[in-house]
Amino acid sequence: MHKLGDFKLPQFFNYPPYFTLQPVRDTREKQIQLWKELILDYCKSQKVFLIGVEEDFPLFSNSAIDRTLSHEARETFLSAIVGEGRAEWLDKGHRKCLILWHRIQDWADIILKFVRENGLEDSVMTVEEIRSGTESLGTELEGIDRTILMRALKLLENKGKLALFKGTSADDEGVKFSV
Amino acid sequence: MASENGFFTNAEVTTSGRPVLRRNEVECFLLSSVDLDSEDDPPRFTALRSGNLILTTHRLIWIPSQSTNASSLPSSLPLSAITQIFSHKKSIKSMFHSPRIRFQADPGSVVVTVVFRGKGDFDGFLTKFWECWRGRAWEGEDKSESETSMSGGGAVAQGLYGNDGTVRMVGLAGILRKEQEQWESTDKSLQDAFQDLNALMSKAKEMVSLAEKMRQKLLSAPSSQNGSGDDEEMGSKEEMQQWMLSVGIISPVTKESAGALYHQELSRQLADFVKIPLEQAGGMISLTDMYYHFNRARGTELISPDDLWQACTLWEKFDVPVMLRKFDSGVKVIQNKSHSDEEVMSRIRMLVTKTETLRTGVTASDAALTLKIAPAMAKEHLLSAETKGLLCRDMSPDGLRFYFNLFPEFDLTNLHLVKDFGEYAEWIKATSLVSV
Known part of the structure; x- marks a missing residue:
């Protein structure tokens, strides 16, 4: 399982710690960057413009290793993308996120x-x-x-x-x- | 037995600077800032200046304090060599002097003056000095020793402190003979001992040998029963044996014996004592466990948790091979100075880079098994390995697991790039083995 539809997933998608928000700063920083790249790549190739934090987004869980991102992790990763101007929150509650793979x-x-x-x-x-x-x-x-x-x-x-x-x-x- | 000094013999001390006591020797008093001097000149006598003087039932031991230079060695003089203690002259002159005692000792009838420059219970020392000298503990010992060997018992090591400074049990051999007789006297000493605690302390030596007797009896019991005892009984016997084996320290440092130097001396004794429990625990032991071990060994002279804490904090000032360490979580442990984190980290690295664990990660209990330490301690090590970036975590409904940290190897510019060598490639190999 290294594909999601016609999207090729990276190997580390099966690495269980990838799905746990890391507490150590350096590790967490790298993890956030990796998620940011993966989400933008995926959205661009699949023409996904909107991600609902509480909705089922294919990247946010991996049935092969039985891991799902926590709400906190999802919001952290999307906020990181927002911070770079590559996405925008559509509501104050941070439930819907507009993805701008092009600004x-x-x-x-x-x-x-x-x-x-x-x-x-x-x-x-x-x-x-x-x-x-x-x-x-x-x-x-x-x-x-x-x-x-x-x-x-x-x-x-x-x-x-x-x-x-x-x-x-x-x-x-x-x-x-x-x- | 000749030493540089010509008069004193060199005294053995432990690595933390506590005297190594001989068999049945009990420490009685300690005074700081003591000079030993004489009207005789070198080579017959070299003055010893500014050290701690320890009185035991057998010897006077002088140990240089930290500040004095290393040219003075720890020295001792057996009480048996003392031929006379001169009584303390009270005069107007003596009121302005530092308190002093004079005694005469062989060889050569040298008159030695003990000068107390510090504060301390000088009169208490004098009383104890007389008591120990008159008590002639060394004579009784020679007698009981020959009795023991005549009764044909096994040669169990009897010194409480071994030559290397570790605590050993006081032993007694040849018990089974005259058993009836002994049980009668045993009964009597038990009754006497529990009259009051002072009496118990004076009986301490007997109690320790009694414990050893009971242990020997327990050891011999199963063979006479032809293995008819059930497992539970055997278990409780083994436990009993363990208790008997760890009867403890015969001469614990007490506030009474060490006075103002109580915490300092306690600290040194603790440093000597912790070696064995520390070794058994794999180089690191929690403070609470140590509190238990130490107080068990001390028997009736229990110390408070605060005393233990103070004793441990004083280690920084001494050159002892152990140290106190506080983890970020607040867990306090005692560890060998040689027990370096690097070593633990390299062992953890070994553990998590195995093919199997690379794929599954490890829990605290897995690590505890491999490192042979308590799970709580193993978790501390895993957490500090995580902080160092060696590990990362996986929280799942099954609990917390730690994985070798592969994040640094993932390439941000090309998410699909896997370098040919490195743990990332190894991890892919390990995981694909299972899915095939």
């Missing part, structure tokens, strides 16, 4: 690249089309978390690269690019 700025750059590559410099699109339209198929934007996409678009709007407007349907917004 918002990086996502904004990806959108601009996408616009240029598809000749959409002066076009109008809906937000939903960016996530699931034919142009975005097979790109990193396919299936992007809506919260993250909106924040990247707002960042571009502030820079004058586009304008957001309310569309005809109540649940969608339009984007007018002006790159």
